[in-house]
Amino acid sequence: MGTWIMAGVTFREAARKKVLWMALAAGAAFLCLFATGMYYELKDVGPHTNMLFKREGASALLMVGFYAVDLMAVVMTVLTSVDTLSGELASGTIQAVATKPIPRWELLLGKWLGFAGMVTVYVALMVGGIVGSTYLLSLHSLGGILPHHLLRGAGLIWLECILMLSLTFRMGTSFSTMTNGVVALGLHGIAFIGGWIEQAAALTHSPRALNVGIAASLIMPSEALWRRAAFEMQSPILNALGFSPFSAASVPSVFMILYAGLYMTLALALAVRRFSQRDL
Amino acid sequence: MDSAIKTQGLRKVYGQKVAVRRLTLEVPRGEVFGFLGPNGAGKTTSIRILLGLAAPSAGRAWVLERPAGDVATRRKIGFLPEHFRFYDWLTASELLRFHGRLYGMSQVDLRRRAPALLDLVGLTDHADKPLRDFSKGMLQRIGLAQALLNDPDLIFLDEPTSGLDPVGRRLVRDVIKAQRERGATVFLNSHLLSEVEITCDRVAFIKHGELLETRELRGGAGEAVRVSMRVQKLSEGDVNGLSTWASSVRLEGERLTFTVADAEVLPQILRFLVGRGVDVYEVAPQRTSLEELFLQIVGTDGGL
Numbered sequence: 047m048g049t050w051i052m053a054g055v056t057f058r059e060a061a062r063k064k065v066l067w068m069a070l071a072a073g074a075a076f077l078c079l080f081a082t083g084m085y086y087e088l089k090d091v092g093p094h095t096n097m098l099f100k101r102e103g104a105s106a107l108l109m110v111g112f113y114a115v116d117l118m119a120v121v122m123t124v125l126t127s128v129d130t131l132s133g134e135l136a137s138g139t140i141q142a143v144a145t146k147p148i149p150r151w152e153l154l155l156g157k158w159l160g161f162a163g164m165v166t167v168y169v170a171l172m173v174g175g176i177v178g179s180t181y182l183l184s185l186h187s188l189g190g191i192l193p194h195h196l197l198r199g200a201g202l203i204w205l206e207c208i209l210m211l212s213l214t215f216r217m218g219t220s221f222s223t224m225t226n227g228v229v230a231l232g233l234h235g236i237a238f239i240g241g242w243i244e245q246a247a248a249l250t251h252s253p254r255a256l257n258v259g260i261a262a263s264l265i266m267p268s269e270a271l272w273r274r275a276a277f278e279m280q281s282p283i284l285n286a287l288g289f290s291p292f293s294a295a296s297v298p299s300v301f302m303i304l305y306a307g308l309y310m311t312l313a314l315a316l317a318v319r320r321f322s323q324r325d326l
Numbered sequence: 327m328d329s330a331i332k333t334q335g336l337r338k339v340y341g342q343k344v345a346v347r348r349l350t351l352e353v354p355r356g357e358v359f360g361f362l363g364p365n366g367a368g369k370t371t372s373i374r375i376l377l378g379l380a381a382p383s384a385g386r387a388w389v390l391e392r393p394a395g396d397v398a399t400r401r402k403i404g405f406l407p408e409h410f411r412f413y414d415w416l417t418a419s420e421l422l423r424f425h426g427r428l429y430g431m432s433q434v435d436l437r438r439r440a441p442a443l444l445d446l447v448g449l450t451d452h453a454d455k456p457l458r459d460f461s462k463g464m465l466q467r468i469g470l471a472q473a474l475l476n477d478p479d480l481i482f483l484d485e486p487t488s489g490l491d492p493v494g495r496r497l498v499r500d501v502i503k504a505q506r507e508r509g510a511t512v513f514l515n516s517h518l519l520s521e522v523e524i525t526c527d528r529v530a531f532i533k534h535g536e537l538l539e540t541r542e543l544r545g546g547a548g549e550a551v552r553v554s555m556r557v558q559k560l561s562e563g564d565v566n567g568l569s570t571w572a573s574s575v576r577l578e579g580e581r582l583t584f585t586v587a588d589a590e591v592l593p594q595i596l597r598f599l600v601g602r603g604v605d606v607y608e609v610a611p612q613r614t615s616l617e618e619l620f621l622q623i624v625g626t627d628g629g630l
Contacts, residue, residue: 047430048428051424051428055413055416138409139412141377142472143428145377146429147428147429148428323381325374325379
């Protein structure tokens with residue numbers, strides 16, 4: 047019960063953060079830009095252009111949109127949640143609830159659920175925004191373009207954000223807000239570079255470089271989730287083209303996705319353990 | 327008698343710093359207990375251990391006869407932190423409802439309790455105002471209200487008058503009095519010795535994380551009292567006769583001073599003196615103020 051009470055108040059607290067509203071404003075501006083770009087992309091391609099080429103061009107632009115949404119969602123998740131524990135520990139706000147008759151694990155899980163709810167709404171709005179606008183704009187000329195496996199892809203983007211959220215919660219139980227933010231985004235940076243190394247290595251057939259990329263994904267599997275999401279959503283033709291910023295030359299395996307799920311669960315479990323043991 | 331609070335050899339160390347050295351104390355149920363000491367004496371750390379917010383490095387603590395920090399026992403505990411603050415977008419009513427739900431209170435109870443508490447702390451007119459518009463004193467008042475939501479058996483007040491004006495301080499005194507009358511235990515940590523003197527039954531003096539002494543402040547039964555009298559026609563035989571009840575008897579001019587083990591013997595002394603023809607113009611039991619007592623016990627170095 048305490049978990050849901052905390053989840054409710056945390057969702058409302060998270061929804062009031064200026065960072066979220068700035069992220070939503072940036073998201074809205076992005077969606078306008080994206081829809082305008084898509085509109086002209088579809089309109090300006092010559093009438094004699096092959097329908098397949100037209101469709102694949104729009105699909106590629108859609109993937110660019112997903113890439114931007116993924117990045118915005120990850121950054122928004124980290125920036126909104128980075129101070130929820132360390133900030134409340136430093137200000138003493140946490141003491142008023144930690145002395146109430148609810149176990150600490152319920153308190154932490156409730157806060158996590160509140161942020162997870164906020165992240166879910168943000169990802170749904172952003173993914174829905176670009177998918178909806180692309181579908182509607184392409185409905186007349188191409189019969190409506192949808193990502194190949196939309197739910198799988200959106201689910202993986204969501205999981206990537208939840209993974210980042212769990213990581214900031216774990217860090218927030220031990221470190222200050224600033225340290226937490228630097229570590230979380232730093233780890234995501236490692237994952238990002240590792241992803242590119244892995245893709246380049248797959249193209250140049252360099253097994254040692256490939257292992258470096260996989261090792262980076264094991265340190266932080268967030269980017270691997272995006273690359274799998276891109277693989278799931280991209281049209282099979284674009285995937286077959288191989289190396290592109292958003293296609294997956296080296297597709298993260300299902301085991302890597304399971305590993306990311308385990309990583310997320312472990313980060314949350316360690317956050318609960320640390321929070322239950324530490325002085326508040 | 328049941329203990330509301332009991333600690334044995336409580337110790338808390340942060341790195342090289344010993345915050346609480348060896349704290350052993352017992353607070354019986356129904357007592358208003360003052361916890362006094364200079365800054366950095368370990369008072370707030372001790373409260374945090376008793377509330378389960380911090381784990382002791384050594385020693386043991388029981389609250390309402392359960393180990394400190396027991397989750398179920400917190401249902402019977404209220405706590406006002408030194409600087410109460412919470413999400414500032416919540417209104418005063420919402421804050422009380424939220425904390426009431428954390429206590430497991432029903433909606434029916436909350437609908438009855440929240441307005442009554444807002445009235446008690448003088449915030450009825452600000453019930454729907456967000457906390458961000460509250461002054462420091464108003465935040466302290468709403469913090470006090472949330473500490474009383476569950477009709478607690480034990481209330482921890484950490485510097486409750488911090489940021490409060492004289493009216494607010496009066497309110498805290500009245501609240502403490504009302505809690506004592508309904509049988510609750512109050513553990514009060516305050517720097518305002520005059521407030522402590524008025525409200526507390528007993529006080530403990532703590533310095534460098536160690537309990538120096540505890541003193542009764544109420545009733546005076548069994549407590550030694552120094553008495554000063556202005557008298558005339560007092561003979562040496564009368565002075566010697568006083569030794570039946572009093573010690574350290576001194577006569578300087580008309581000023582007679584002595585110490586009695588208990589103020590209850592004063593009427594007998596008066597009857598004795600008047601019976602022997604002594605003229606008594608003034609009788610004044612000398613009470614040491616809490617501030618003097620504090621300085622005597624804790625010293626003037628501020629614990630530095």
